[in-house]
Amino acid sequence: MTVQNGSAEYSHINIPKIKFTKLFINGHFVDSISGKRFESVDPRSGEVIADIAEGEKEDVDLAVKAAREAFDNGPWPRLTGCERRRIMLKFADLIDENVEELAALDAIDGGKLYKIGKTMEIPSAAESIRYFAGAADKIHGSTLKMSRELHGYTLREPIGVVGHIIPWNFPSLMFTMKVGPALAAGCTMVVKPAEQTPLSALYYAHLSKLAGIPDGVLNVVTGYGHTAGAAISSHMDIDKVCFTGSTEVGRLVMQAAAASNLKPVSLELGGKSPFIIFDDVDVDKVTDLALLGTLYNKGEVCVAGSRVFVQEGIYDKFLVKLVEKVKTWVVGDPFDPNVHQGPQVDKNQYERILSFIEHGKREGATLLTGGKPSDRKGYYIEPTIFIDVADDMTIAKEEIFGPVMSVMKFKTVEEVIKRANGTKYGLAAGIMTNDLNIANTVSRSIRAGVIWINCYFAFDRDLPYGGYKMSGFGRDMGMESLDKYLQVKSVAMPIYDSPWL
Missing domain, CATH: 3.40.605.10 (Aldehyde Dehydrogenase; Chain A, domain 1)
Incomplete structure (x- = not known):
């Protein structure tokens, strides 16, 4: 970063x-x-x-x-x-x-x-x-x-x-x-x-x-x-x-x-959207998309794919790429054309995000990168990635509305469907796979109003947008x-x- x-x-x-x-x-x-x-x-x-x-x-x-x-x-x-x-x-x-x-x-x-x-x-x-x-x-x-x-x-x-x-x-x-x-x-x-x-x-x-x-x-x-x-x-x-x-x-x-x-x-x-990555994808490309899905607009996005589920076959490789790419993520003045992430909207939101990061640390998640304010005036927070996140941890359950990602490992299609649906929210979901059967099965099984397959934030004026559940x-x-x-x-x-x- x-x-x-x-x-x-x-x-x-x-x-x-x-x-x-x-x-x-x-x-x-x-x-x-x-x-x-x-x-x-x-x-x-x-x-x-x-x-x-x-x-x-x-x-x-x-x-x-x-x-x-x-x-x-x-x-x-x-x-x-x-x-x-x-x-x-x-x-x-x-x-x-x-x-x-x-x-x-x-x-x-x-x-x-x-x-x-x-x-x-x-x-x-x-x-x-x-x-x-x-x-x-x-x-x-x-x-x-x-x-x-x-x-x-x-x-x-x-x-x-x-x-x-x-x-x-x-x-x-x-x-x-x-x-x-x-x-x-x-x-x-x-x-x-x-x-x-x-x-x-x-x-x-x-x-x-x-x-x-x-x-x-x-x-x-x-x-x-x-x-x-x-x-x-x-x-x-x-x-x-x-x-x-x-x-x-x-x-x-x-x-x-x-x-x-x-x-x-x-x-x-609100939302707590799952971003599901199966092990048949191009890890390099999907890492860019996963970062965008969490960090776009400094994470202040109701459909942010901040619960990133990665199939075990590519989990370790994904983490290596993730750390490599997040180091290139530029935090700074939103008028600078080289910047990827500006400040959080106000002091209250800034402090709220930092308190969620502390929750993650206290509850036993491992901080992979980030986790603190940027070294500058204003409400800037480093892109933050947690691993070893359990589904019942606060950072996995609550909408943070900030640049905080939780990365979780899974084995089977059935497992990840159950875990993805294990939330009170149902706004959006991302499914990353080259297997058409998996894409169809998971998209029909996730209880959310918008499903993006091999893309994210794919909004369009013609595409209805809204949620399920809470x-x-x-x-x-x-x-x-x-x-x-x-x-x-x-x-x-x-x-x-x-x-x-």
Whole structure:
């Protein structure tokens, strides 16, 4: 592992002045009613970079009122699909035009790699809006063949006002993944970004206004989960809540939704994904993929393949390659193009990861490499690999959300299926094998929402994404994700003269 302390190569990057720090309600940036503000911190240094308006229940009430008025009486749900598509395409174009500034905001706010943001994540966010823009004029009901002398059909109508509560690990992708299908369906919404990463969400709100999205359709309330997030979950005038985050908070969201107006919820929660390597693969190639599966985005990925199961025939060779390759992994400033891993998102997450590493040591796992903070200012942690990990150890059971890998040996297909499923989570799994029978058997046996065979993080806008078990329910991406934002209304009428009239 290499620590990068600075480079003249990226000194030319213009870190933007932060322009938007207020709540975005009914098409305008406004202060919170209380006047409170909270600090947004740069994880590269631990220094405050902005004071952000702290929205609370009263601010959520105003945002919901604006969204309700925009839905009940405004133009957005009543526009043709073609008109919504045109505006959404303009929104996507504006995202592309501001890609560098958005990537820089996510880098200084969340420690995300600037080069990945600029070349992959922000362009993907724009494409997500385009994808759902293309669906806006293709939302159709069905004509039914009834069993009686009736004409029947269904309408698919927008569900209403949606509350989006999004996480901090992929602030741009999560914003557009939630907002895109809701806009296409004709919904209005209130978005609460994570308090750790509010900057890009406010910038997207600004761009939505420039694109022509009517006032009140897209509102952004920054603040804390236990206040603003709780107010969204329990609000009587919100028709649907979509939440991505921890399983613990997902429970609270579901309870609040049920206790209020019984609004439906969609939850994408935690994961502890198995990355299964059979002994017929190319060890050199699979080692690169295993490292990426755990360390990408500094391990702050809900589908991180951090439980790495390696068949005994290649186990020792795999460990040698793993140590060799992790030494080339560069930790440093996310603006440096040579860096693979930036800082953890904030001090709390940094300390949480370090506490899990200590758990691993105390419970008897062997530390193969890493295991401590990087020698620099900011919230940087060395890539950490444990071996001799038992399935009942804390580091094998709990979602760490950091650059920590547990490597475990297995013998048979039956054994690894049982161990892979021995978790409360079921978000994703990776299967590495050249044997088609093994790939088919294991993929059908693992209880998880996404299975990647001989690849990992193979996301696509067409591929539905969501979990089993305590990883939640509901799907993002793909045309199926539109269903979360639509109601099905059935209509029937007599074909001939009605005996009831």
